Structure formats: C-alpha cells, structure tokens
Amino acid sequence: MVTSVLAGALEKGLVENVVVLKKSNQYEAVPVLTSDVNDVYASVGSMHMLISNPTKYLRQFQNDTTIALAAKPCDVRGIREQQKRNVIDGDKIFTIGLNCGGTMMPYKIRKVTEEVYGVNPDEVRAEEIEKGKLILETADGEHHSQSIDELEEEDNGRRENCRYCVVKIATNADLACGNWGVMPDYLGKGTFVEVMTEKGAEFLRNAVAGGYAEVKEASEPAAEARGKVNGIMLKMSAKTKEDIFVPLKSQTLQEFKKELENCISCGACKAVCPPCACGPEAKCTVFNDPVDNYDISLFHMIRFLHLMDSCVGCGQCSDVCPADIPLARLYRKFADPMQDELNFITGMDDRTPPFFDVKLEEVQ
C-alpha cells in the first residue's frame, strides 16, 4: 500500500519527487530523492535496521520541490516540529507514517546476527518483528528467530529510546499505515491505513483511482486488534521508562558532570537533532566557549533546556555520539516532566511549542 500510494502520487503528479531508501545490503541503505517510479518500486520496505534522518535530509532541498516520503513516527514528529519553525514547508511535504515498534542499530544487529543467531549476516535477505520475536530470513528461505526481550536483556535489541517511545502509530502523518490490525485473510497483502488529513485522503483517493491500490473499510475487530497491539507496545514502553529513568530531582550535578565528561565537543548531537532549527549561530554554540572551565559545558546545559519542549525522543543524538553518552536519556530526563505536565507530545499536532508561548513579562 505504501509503495502504491507513493508511486501513484509521483506518476499522477501530486508530488515531483519521492524519498526512497536505496539499499546496499540488509543493514545499509541511504535515502535518495527520485522522480522515477521504478526507484519507488525498488525501494526498501521494512526499516527496522535502517535508521535514516529524513527531517535533516529534507532540509537540504529548501522547499524547492514537492516531496512524498514514508517515515517512522519520530521522523514525522521531527518534520512537524521543523514546520512549526518555518524550516520545512508543510504544503510541500506528504508523509506516510509507518507503525514502529522500534529500530536497531545497524552495526550492532549485524554483530548479533553473527554471534547470537549464528547466521552469516551477508546471507540475511529479510527481517520482521512478529509476536515479540525478531525473525531473520536467510537466502535459503530459512527463518531464524530470537525473543526481543532476551536480546534486550543483553542490550542487543532495539535502540534504548525506542524501548520507551510513546508513539508507535504515526497518527501525526497524512496517512498512518502498518500491518497491525490486518486480519488473517489479508496478511501479507493488506495494510491497515488510517487517514489523518485531507491531504492523506487525496493521496489515497489518487492511488485508488489510478488502480495502484484497493481499499476496504476496516472492520471493528481489525481496528480493535490494531489498538490492542499499540496498547501492548505502549505498556512495554511505560515499563521500560520506569526501569531506565531515575527521577531528575534525585540526581546531582556531579552525576550529570560524570555522564558528560567524555564529550569531545563534536557537535554531532545538535547537527542530527530533528527539531533543532537554530543553525550554526545557536545559543548553545555561541555561548559555549572552549576556553571556559565550567563544570558542565554550556552547550549541553542550553540544549537540555532548549529540548525540554521540543525533544521528540528519536535517539539520533545517542546514535551519533562518539563518546557513547546516553544523550537521548539525558534530554528526556528534562523533557518528560515538562511535556507530561503540559500534556504536550512534541510533533504530534500543530500546537505551538510551550517555550514559544512564554511572554518575557510573564517570566519577569
């Protein structure tokens, strides 16, 4: 369905380009912009092992073209936050959100394939997460599975931020798609689609009218099944959150200092941060002077505060940190209390970020 909608949108001129993942192997793919429908049909389906950063990727086109793409919920959250900050023009982007139970770091899962599954990583042709198991299909057609819980006990499963993520269905996209709720008769050939916007409806109508896809109204049991899977996933996230997070107020400055002591000031965490729209002259970089001897760099302090109302919990910062500082966890420590109190889930709707609403006179 996702491929069909994208192909239809491109061929019928609803968008000029589509972002596709060009695959080198099971663990490696790069996003590439294309206007050729063959590229869309050849693009990668599942993305559990392929973590891209579409928000930052889209910025380079500077709103000079219309683009459609499929993305995970956290990616769509980043795109929506960039829209609020006038960096990405929402009228020029069409998003298909994909259900996401979590993603895995490509190198780590490659190693796990070899060491835990006992499978040659180059032999893996497909992967799927089903009923709590990560299933790898090898070239000989064999299926190899491991319990995700067991993998995660050894820190071998999903990325940490995915384990406590609170958005599993991308209801913030124009269309929210996935196989949760697909009833047995349609397994492997059907997709559960929730139309979230008028634009989403238009793209879906286009796909149906062009013969790219067929639609059938979802039955009540199908919708219930989808909600049930989502509920289980969210419950697991809540449990992980309890296990991982030490309340902020019980932590000392010394502990934060210790967490950040190996920072090499590479700036990668800011460079990849989907909601960050500040550019090189941001407060966190301008106020941070390498000759300063503060206990904790102002760069991090400013970012902790800045991201309280904008962190989408995507984990891109932790992924790229060369000192393996658990940055996403640190940002969430600051962001969760505030976002919970204001009932604000970043990137899920068009609400103005809370900091934008603060009037200076109110603070004074």
Add this chain to the structure above:
Amino acid sequence: MTELIDPKFKENVYSTVCYGCGFGCGVYMRELETKAVKTGTSCGAPILNIDYRKVSPVNQGKLCRFGVQLASHYCPAVSSVEGKAVSTEEAVLKAGEILKKTSPSHIALLSIGGTTNEEHLAFMKIGEKLGTPANTGMTGLFKDIGKLHAYTGRDATYDDVETAKKIYLFADPYVSYPLLIRRLVHAKQKGAEIVSFGLKELPIASQNVILEPDASLYDLSEFKPDEETVVVSDLTPYTHAKRLAELVELAGNKSKFLFMRPFMNATGVGYLSKHTKQQSFDDIVSQMETGDLKVLVCLDSDLIDICLNENIRETFKNLEHVIAISSRDSSICGFADVVIATEPFYKKKGSVMNSEGRLIQTKAAAGEMPQTGFKALSDLLTAVGGSALDFEAVSKEAVSMLGASVDEYKILAPERKSAPEIKKISDQLPDLKTTLKAEGDSSKDAIKHVYLPTPFLWNGVVDNDNYIELSRCQVKDFSLLKGFTADVKCDCGEITKTTRFKVSPMADGYAISMRKQPFAKAFVTNVVISRSLTKPNEPEIVKECNIPQ
C-alpha cells in the same frame, strides 16, 4: 547506472572514509547537484552533506568534530600550470615533461597516505619507472629502530582495546584520535584499568602519569606492561625513535600494541611501500634546504600543512618545480607550478587501510565514480615511458601486497613471522633531552610549548582552538586574568602573539597548542608568557619584530 534521479536534483551518495586521521571512520558523502537550491559553496564545490554510516565496523556512524564538519573541508583543486588553469591532461603532460628531464636523484615523490591504495600503488609505479621511490615520510623513524620496526605493525585492533584488562595510553584520544574514546569507555565499563602517560590529565584514565616529552620510559615506575596490556601510541612525523624503541623494548615481548596514524591511509601506504628505499620528511626538507632536491611531487600530501615551521614556505622556493597531485585545494596547491587536480577523495574508488589494519572499500551508494585521479596517474606513468594501468589489476595487486581481507568486517593480518629478538638499541639513539632541547630563550621565566596534534592541525583546517592551554599554577604564576589574554613570546624572541588561554589539568612548565602558532616552529620550543593588556574580543595580534610596525 541509469539516470533515475530528477535532473532538478541529482543526488550522488558515496560510502567513503573520513580523511581526518588514520582511524578509518566510515561516512557517507551526499553530493547534491542542482540549480534549484539557492545556496552553494564559494569554491565551486557541489552542495555536500554528510550522512552517518551506522553499519561501519570502525565507528558505527559516529564521527568526531572534524568528521562532523567533513563536508565543509572539501574545496576542489583546479588543474594548473604556472598558475594558469589548464585541463588535467595538459597538467599531466607538463608534469611528465618536467620529470623526464630531471635526474631521478633530484626528484622526491611523497605520498603520506592521503589517498587510496590504488592511487598510491600507481604512484609507486611512476617512481619505479623514474628510478626513485615513493616516500611515505616515516621511513627515517623506522630505519633508526631497525628490527624493532616489526613491532609497530598490525597487532591490536579497536575491539582488543575494548576487551583489554589494562590500557596504556601514549596519545591523547580526546583530540588526536577522538573515536578511540568510546572504545575506552567500553573497556572501562568492563573493568579495564586505563593509565595515561602524557602532559595532560585525561578524564577517561583511572591513573594519569605525567610523562614529559624528553623523559625516558626506563625511569617511569608506573610503566609496567604485561600480557594483559594493550599499549596505544601513535606514529607521526614527530615521533622520536628513542621513545618508540623504549616502548618496544619494555613492552614488545609482553603486550599488544595499537599504533595510531595521523594520516588516513598511512598504514596502507606504509605496507605497500615497505620494501623500497625511502627518505624521511627530514631528509626531504634537508635536501630542499640545500638545493639538492629540484622537483617535489606530492600525491595528496601537503608538506606545508604537516610542517610546524611556517618557514617551509620559504624553503619551497629552493625547488625548481613542485607538482601537486591533489584532490582538494590545500596549501601546497598555492606553491605548485603544476597542479593535477583529481576528484575529491569521497568520489575515489578503491581502498584504504586504517590504523588497526582493516581494509575499507570506498564506493558509490548512488552515483558514479569518475576515477580521474587514477587515470591521471596512469597517464603520468605513460608520459614518463611506462604502460597504462588497469584499475582492477592494480587494486588486486594492492590487496595482495597488503595481505588483507576485502571484507571490511574481517581484519586479516598476514601470518606473523616469529618476532625478532628485542635487543636494546634505545641507549644508542640520540638522547631525547638533546633532541628535544628547546631552542631560544632559556631564561628562568621560559616554559616549554608543546604541540598536541589534531586532525585539524595535520590537514591545515582552522578550528575554534585559537588558544594555549596552561596549568592553573602556571596561570597564577604569570598573573593571567580570566577573560583576558596572554602574550606569548617565541624562542627566537622575534615573534609575540597575544592569545587566549585555557586552564587545563596538566603539567606545570608547559603550554600546549592544538593549532600552528607563529611563536613555535618545532614540536617543543621555549616560550615566555606574560599578561597582556588586550581586552577580550579584540582581534588576534601577532607582532613580528623584523617587520616594520
């Protein structure tokens, strides 16, 4: 590849290696060719962005400060002859003419590891045809330590660092090889003891031992390597044979070594060139000074950037010809009378070998690889009387010479011959106290200025490191004021620079810089520091006494 991408936005993506140091970090370079997007680069490069290559066995997508900014470090070179832009073919013909009419004894070829193994091997073949070796610059060091050289080869890997029980650090990973940090973090989490030997205290170390540049390891009671130790050091143009010999003598029979390299493919070119008779950096510079060297040919190797003494620019004037075969517009291109411009490194097809001995292929993920560099070298070989080269054959030959696996996930070290017996030679080598004797002002107020090289320094790229580092006691002794600047006077007494300073946990009696300073023209120099009255935010002031003020 068929033309699949909208001509409005043509995207090329390359799976390449960061050229900042020899760590071998995998990275994607994304090249956007478009007329639609309003911004561009001043030097005519296409719009570049990096993408994090999270499947890389070396860095798993993580990059240091240099790597994160990699896209901004590429400024394309332009082929030229005597300053006039020409086609690459014309530049190659001119270079061929120069080389043919010059005696091989007056030609030096330099390739430090700034490009692929394939291009280096092609360069070596040009040397063979001319009758002069392709120099990597490190041979002088290895000549001095004789058979102990065998211990500087492929040994410990980055994974070995992570599982080591004890790690001895002789290089500062935070600034020199930043991607080592996470390996050390993992090792520490597993209980490793990390001992750092150097001038600065490192947060990652469980023990920091002050090791002065001229000290002998034999006098260091804390240096007790054993079978469970991995010794991490580096081999740079400023590594001293005596220190290296002592390291091998004391640890060679027991511990594993990981020798980091400052240049991307220094390990690869080192192995490819190991059987040739080469000259060191010092040999080459000495011959330039005496005028014995007439033609210097550099393959992605910038002697000006590497050399700490800016007077090297004057020394270049002694040469009759400088030929730069370069993938970017680095300092040497401004001095070369022939520039053979090749494609940027990220577009080069081939392989590089990182410091742990891993062979990494550079290739296109989407787009084409023009191979202009390899073709230019092949054409140059033809121009000096050789035969044209076939890329695949040269690539195969390189892999065979390196004895490496083409699978980047496997490190295949060649079967180890029995290690040579370690005979003590360090006592026959020049004493470090004499070799590193800081010249110039030796008044009681003088302290030693030492360089702490970073990828920015080696590659002539400016970073926000325009300051010196001093210990807290030293700052007090000089009565320096927070937020103000310090005047640093050079060893020759002729240059004073007003600079910012940073208080660091480090040895007293030293000042450290990470960027080239006009007052320090050698690795260790004497400097005199005093409080300056310049207010913060005033422009940097460099006074040269021999220039009329």
